Amino acid sequence: MFETKMTKLLGVKYPIQCGTMQGVTTAPLVAAVANAGGFCCLPAAFFPTKEALVDEIKKTRDLTDKPFGVNVGLFPAMRDLAPEDRIAWVAEAGVKILETAGRSPEAYRPLIKDKGLIHIHKCARVRDAVKVDGLGVNIVSIVGTECGGHPSMEGVTTLVLIPQTVDAIRAPLIAGGGFCDGRTLVVALALGAAAVNMGTRFMVTQECPIPQVVKDKMVATPENATVIVQQSIGNPSRVLRNAWAEKVLELEDRHATFDELSEYISGETSVRGWRAGNLEEGLVPMGQVVGRIHNIPTVAELMASIVDEAVQVKKKLDALF
Numbered sequence: 001m002f003e004t005k006m007t008k009l010l011g012v013k014y015p016i017q018c019g020t021m022q023g024v025t026t027a028p029l030v031a032a033v034a035n036a037g038g039f040c041c042l043p044a045a046f047f048p049t050k051e052a053l054v055d056e057i058k059k060t061r062d063l064t065d066k067p068f069g070v071n072v073g074l075f076p077a078m079r080d081l082a083p084e085d086r087i088a089w090v091a092e093a094g095v096k097i098l099e100t101a102g103r104s105p106e107a108y109r110p111l112i113k114d115k116g117l118i119h120i121h122k123c124a125r126v127r128d129a130v131k132v133d134g135l136g137v138n139i140v141s142i143v144g145t146e147c148g149g150h151p152s153m154e155g156v157t158t159l160v161l162i163p164q165t166v167d168a169i170r171a172p173l174i175a176g177g178g179f180c181d182g183r184t185l186v187v188a189l190a191l192g193a194a195a196v197n198m199g200t201r202f203m204v205t206q207e208c209p210i211p212q213v214v215k216d217k218m219v220a221t222p223e224n225a226t227v228i229v230q231q232s233i234g235n236p237s238r239v240l241r242n243a244w245a246e247k248v249l250e251l252e253d254r255h256a257t258f259d260e261l262s263e264y265i266s267g268e269t270s271v272r273g274w275r276a277g278n279l280e281e282g283l284v285p286m287g288q289v290v291g292r293i294h295n296i297p298t299v300a301e302l303m304a305s306i307v308d309e310a311v312q313v314k315k316k317l318d319a320l321f
Contacts, residue, residue: 002307005172006039006194009118009138010097011067013037014307016185017141017174018299019149019199020071020099021285022046023271024208027056029299031063032207036303039195040202041069041099044086053086057093069097069120074105084111091115099141104128109135120174122197124152126165133169140169141197144177145228148200148238148287151177153231159191166192180289182309186317200287206298213277215296223291229283230265233258240284244273248283 004015018025018033018040025040033040042060047053053070060068070090074083083100087108090098098112101122105112112119113136121132122141129140142165144158145151156164158177166173175188176197188196202208204215227241232252239245248264263269270282297305 001311004189004194006139006174009172010039010069012039014303015189015195016303016306017195017197018202019176019197020101021149021199021203022267023275024203024210026209027059027063028209029202029205029207030068031060032205032299033202033303034060034064034066034068036300037066037307038299038303039067039069039097041071041097044070044072044090050085050089053089054093057095067097068095069099069118070095071099071101073102074100074108075102083108087111087115087117091117101141104135105132105137106135109137122174122176124150125154125156126161126168129165129173130168133171137171139174139194140165140171141174141176143197144175145238146288147177148226148285148290150235150237151228153234153236162188162191162193177287178289180292182306182311183313185306185310186313198289199285200290201293201302202299204293204296205302206296210274211277214274214279217279218286218290219293219296221286221290223288226286226288226290230261232256233261237283237285238287240279240286242280242284244280244282 002014006015014037016038020041020043022043023046030040042056072083072086098117099120105121119137120139120141121137123129124143129142144161145155162175172194174195174197175193179196179198180201185196204218225241226238227245228236228238229245229248230237273281274284
């Protein structure tokens with residue numbers, strides 16, 4: 001019933017991806033999503049050495065025999081480690097699915113193709129999707145401005161972005177930004193996408209390794225409680241509107257330099273805050289869809305509810321037509 005080009009390519013049951021999140025999509029959550037029929041990636045950048053990444057891959061394999069992937073970011077490196085090193089590690093570890101994001105993967109396509117990896121590239125603009133489609137990536141992933149994390153500077157909503165991209169590329173498309181349940185899954189498929197990417201929704205599950213106080217706070221957070229920061233430096237990020245985010249916005253309004261902003265946008269500060277259950281310290285990536293999250297299920301329960309609701313929506317639509 002839910003077989004799409006994405007499910008066939010990746011060998012998964014449902015066209016649902018749990019978005020890659022630093023320090024969050026580690027072995028327990030990745031395996032839980034895989035076992036429930038979805039798809040998820042380990043974030044290579046979270047593991048500083050080859051040994052650490054390979055160990056996490058082994059931990060994931062101990063928990064599931066289903067397909068999963070590894071995300072390799074192409075953002076400017078914070079450590080002296082080139083993306084091709086991590087890509088090689090992924091292939092050597094026997095993982096067959098690679099997700100890239102951040103910059104054009106053009107320089108790495110020969111290596112990825114040589115390693116025989118199924119390649120997903122995540123972007124935020126139609127023109128970037130068209131470019132990577134021309135490079136021969138297997139699946140394109142794109143996010144609208146509603147998403148948590150990094151939307152584009154253009155501020156285009158998912159409802160416009162998805163059909164626009166579908167019409168412009170040949171590869172199957174994974175749609176992100178505003179998806180959390182069966183109704184929105186059906187919308188994505190109707191718009192021509194081959195799957196959805198849900199990040200914020202999977203954060204609020206029992207297997208997600210963030211403090212319970214953070215999950216409880218997210219359940220109580222309305223849809224208008226997020227804001228986009230870092231637009232002044234060309235790296236927009238949708239986060240929870242907290243005192244920290246307000247300070248960043250204040251600095252940006254005063255045309256602060258990158259050096260002035262750096263201590264407030266540090267990923268280390270943000271991770272330290274939410275790991276301690278303190279949502280007022282640091283920037284906390286969060287999508288607008290947080291306002292539609294009202295419970296904390298297991299991943300299996302969430303996946304079952306998404307699928308069941310999608311089936312019911314299809315029945316209602318069949319009756320209309």
